[in-house]
Amino acid sequence: MAKKSSFSTSGGNSLLPWMGIATIVLLLDQLSKITITRLFSYGESVAVTSFFNLVLVYNKGAAFSFLASQGGWQRWFFTALGLGAALFIVYLLKRHAGQRMFCWALALILGGAIGNVIDRVLYGHVIDFLDFHVGGWHWPAFNVADSAICIGAVLFVLDELRRVKK
Numbered sequence: 001m002a003k004k005s006s007f008s009t010s011g012g013n014s015l016l017p018w019m020g021i022a023t024i025v026l027l028l029d030q031l032s033k034i035t036i037t038r039l040f041s042y043g044e045s046v047a048v049t050s051f052f053n054l055v056l057v058y059n060k061g062a063a064f065s066f067l068a069s070q071g072g073w074q075r076w077f078f079t080a081l082g083l084g085a086a087l088f089i090v091y092l093l094k095r096h097a098g099q100r101m102f103c104w105a106l107a108l109i110l111g112g113a114i115g116n117v118i119d120r121v122l123y124g125h126v127i128d129f130l131d132f133h134v135g136g137w138h139w140p141a142f143n144v145a146d147s148a149i150c151i152g153a154v155l156f157v158l159d160e161l162r163r164v165k166k
Contacts, residue, residue: 018093018107025111029144030118033127045131052132057141058125082117086110101159108152115145 036056040046045055089110096102119126128141 015090015094015097018097018103018110019090021104021107022111022114025108025144025148026115026118029112029115029148032144033115033119033129036129037127040129051134052130054129055131055141057128058123059128059141060125079117079120082113082120085113086117089113099159101155101162105152105155105159108148108155112145112148112152115143115148 036054040054040056042056042058045053047053089106093103093106093110116126126143126145128143128146130143130147131141132139
């Protein structure tokens, strides 16, 4: 009897749909970053609405520019952290492939994590360009990868809350 591939499309334990979602996130992230870097100069900002700008900025740190002002070691630390997280997420996806909301969350986080790892490896920083603001207060700029990670985190929490209520 032939062993079924972990990437098979039959049955509830297929890794393929989740890797497909992660790949779509990764492609959207990288295409949006390529587009913004070709259309904008560093620091250039264009108002889209009264609360949203497109702006090209670089983040050498993690979320909210955490550790961005360090000497460069953080690039490799966050790259290794992202790759480690990606490997662990693939393991979890394979193990729990039938749990739809949990796997949606993980797939979004995986695609976003790899998108930001690619930036760190290629450029030494993450490319951010989505800038929301209210009055004079701006959230830190972010990107498609960051958005996918945040949505994945929310889905993960919702999944856990749903599981606890059962």
